[in-house]
Amino acid sequence: MLTRGELAQRTGVHAETIRYYEQRGLLPPPRRTAAGYRAYSETDVARLRFIKRAQELGFSLREIEELLTLEATPGASSGLVRQRALAKIAEIEARIRDLTRIRDTLRRLVAACDGKAPVEHCPILHALYDDHGTHADAKHRDGNAHA
């Protein structure tokens, strides 16, 4: 039996996050000690690791919840899980296409700039004002995920 802090250490998930997951329904309410402390088991360790790994694969907590629900559904076939994975792959590929298009536009702008002119004549800045031509999809702007 593990305390919340121990579970946190075992899984690399912040202790407060564990409480948050419980609230969200991602973790079942654990048993409690006489003093009211949460008492976790190895099952909880596995479940938390599942959550972490699915997150790394680009699933949102909401989607992970669905995956977990699916898993707990007796009659379900693994085709549903497969479907969700395929949908996620499609999403990721669309995202990659967006980013590639943005990068290419940026590359073209950089190519037009020798970096030596005074900033007032910077072709990159000018392109930004003029627009026309290149159409990065405004709906998915977020090349910024690293910043």
Place this chain on the structure above:
Amino acid sequence: MLTRGELAQRTGVHAETIRYYEQRGLLPPPRRTAAGYRAYSETDVARLRFIKRAQELGFSLREIEELLTLEATPGASSGLVRQRALAKIAEIEARIRDLTRIRDTLRRLVAACDGKAPVEHCPILHALYDDHGTHADAKHRDGNAHA
């Protein structure tokens, strides 16, 4: 001279967003009519379009602010703008690499699954529990941008 609503229509930026940009310092405080209404000019139209376009290219509002500041700096050379564009390209490429890795992992999982087994034997779910091997970078998990 344009009202806030007119500027919004001209640029496709929500009227409230214009006020927000002013607060953030992305748009200079405009002149006011006798009644206190904001009065915008073509310069503001251009500036807002700059902001939109830079956003589409993956720049955050904070970065756009820097770009705009740079532009207003008399002695600056366009090399600085070029540098920022190059840095952004690098960011985007790193993001693409992350997403590609995630997609490949997902593809491998899907390939291992015929979708017919009961969900308890789903190899995708099992892989999620077991971890090991594939290492999608946890720091940039967000294949979810489309959801």
Place this chain on the structure above:
DNA sequence: CGAAACCCTGTAGTTAACTACAGGGCGTAA
């Protein structure tokens, strides 16, 4: 002149996924 449509301000809510904090209880080691 009156109603609709717009503008003003300040503030609060939205999304996702946490993370922190206040105020109190418990458990253990010197």
Place this chain on the structure above:
DNA sequence: TTACGCCCTGTAGTTAACTACAGGGTTTCG
């Protein structure tokens, strides 16, 4: 026994970029 660290709860703050709303003034059209 007391001090320190961990646990409890509920709630509020964080980030980014908006978006909405309340309660009021203004402008314009018919």
